[in-house]
Amino acid sequence: MVSAPTDLSNVRRPITEARGLPNAHYTDPAVFEEEKHALLFDGWAGLAVTADVAEIGDAIPLSFLGMPLLLIRDRQNTVRVFQNICRHRGMILVDQPRKIEGAIRCPYHSWCYATDGKLVSTPHVGGPGQNKHDGIDRALLGLVEVRSHIWMGVVWINVSGDAPRFEDANAKLLERWAEFDKPLFHGGGDSTFTLDVACNWKLAVENYCESYHLPWVHPGLNSYSRLEDHYHIEEKGLFSGQGTLVYRQITGPKGQVFPDFDGLCDKWDTAAEYITAFPNVLLGVHRDHAFAIILEPLGPEKTREHVHLFYPVADTDDTLRQLNATQWKEVFVEDIFVVEGMQRGRHAVSFDGGRFSPAMDGPTHLFHDWVAERLNARRATAQAAE
Incomplete structure (x- = not known):
């Protein structure tokens, strides 16, 4: 049985008035199928790493x-x-x-x-x-x-075959991170792990986009990179995320650190940025390493997160590399109860999509708006063809 198209009019309102995507976008197999084409097949989605x-x-x-x-x-x-x-x-x-x-x-x-x-x-x-x-x-x-x-070590695919060239579709993100357009070296077996999460893939994107939850979900991280040290990154229709003005470089037991990427400007001495390249790739860049999380949608309520860490050089300190992977895994695991809790919440029949904090939820609202825009465009094309 095919579900009737969902009403997305409230999603596309200004953030002070908007509501989030309706519950069906997290629970309904028919909507999942619609989004598969509109959001994942029609654009450039992450598949794997080289x-x-x-x-x-x-x-x-x-x-x-x-x-x-x-x-x-x-x-x-x-x-x-x-x-x-x-x-x-x-x-x-x-x-x-x-x-x-x-x-x-x-x-x-x-x-x-x-x-x-x-x-x-x-x-x-x-x-x-x-x-x-x-x-x-x-x-x-x-x-x-x-x-x-191939970009940032990720293999991106366009299943439909008719998206603009990757360089054109993602030109603003490539320009923003042009300093990281250089060889990235995967850390190897101890620098990759997967997390199976009982939620719709979009909830993982929404959570990653914002820093609002840091004090309560990531108290350790927030102890030195505080909520007030973060800023929003919003590029309508393309990507969104957050940055921090305080990045603390990881140090090994003997005081060792990773080498920096060559040619970075002074901004990156203390800054780091975390961006979702729509639809399903979560990226992070720092002076001394980068990571990519490829979200694999397994169904309306099941997602597998493939996490990969990259470095400026091929050979890095084993102990430091393992410490870094452990630290990031702890952070990402801390998010699981949140996204799974929101997923269960989407079965509350009276939930109307929720509201956004105009001050704190801009990146998440922008993602919702992108989803709605892509779905509306595909629906209009299908209707015109009838």
């Missing part, structure tokens, strides 16, 4: 909102994303992470593809011992490639 396929030939199967994908580093050292299906009968090609030594071979009828997606072998396609057929043009039957782009 470190997931660190070496030539590395390949990992992924699922993105039910779509089977294959992340691979091809023979030319290019990271690519393909639909993980054979062009013959739609069989899954790779079912577990592995290194492709030769070709990607379909386990069903043994059609083979090069790591760049080209169809290179079709055994017996023309009959026993006949590996070609006039009706099968290999040049037209390569793997279906999903449009992708």
Whole structure:
């Protein structure tokens, strides 16, 4: 049963009058399906990180909102994303992470593809011992490639294929963080972890965008980077988040610190910024490290957070790196009870979306407004086509 379109008129009002998204946007499978296309497929969404396929030939199967994908580093050292299906009968090609030594071979009828997606072998396609057929043009039957782009160590994808170029769609964010447009080195196995959270993915975005909750949810962090040390970051229709004027560089037991990124201006001596690149990538930058959290929506009320930490150099102090990962995991775990509590609250039938603090909730309201704008645009397009 398809739900009627939700009323988003109150969401798009000025923040002093606006209400949040209706409950259905956090609980209803039909709305989740609508948002899948309008918010995640039609734009540039985060899928993985390049470190997931660190070496030539590395390949990992992924699922993105039910779509089977294959992340691979091809023979030319290019990271690519393909639909993980054979062009013959739609069989899954790779079912577990592995290194492709030769070709990607379909386990069903043994059609083979090069790591760049080209169809290179079709055994017996023309009959026993006949590996070609006039009706099968290999040049037209390569793997279906999903449009992708690499930035901040993240593999971004545009499933629909018709979004503006990544550099154009995210030009203002790229300009804001131009100083960090340089090689980032993933910290390795001890610099990545996942968190399974019983909430809609949008609640993770909303919580990350604002600093209002710091004194009560993150008292340790707030003890030195206080609520009053933070500022809002708002770029309508593109991204939102928060920054702090007080960043305390982590120090190891022997006084060691991470090296800084080269070429940073004086602002970053004490500042750090935390931005959500709409829709689903939470980014943080500091003088000596960066992180990316890729939100994987698993359903209306279930999200997996993939956390990755990056550094200015390939080799960093093991103890310090582990301390940093532990510290960030503690912070992110502190948020779980909040987003899960809000998720349960969305089942209160009388909840009207809630109100926003005009002084403190600007970044969150901006995200709600973006969601509503994208949904309204898709609905208008669909209606015009009827």
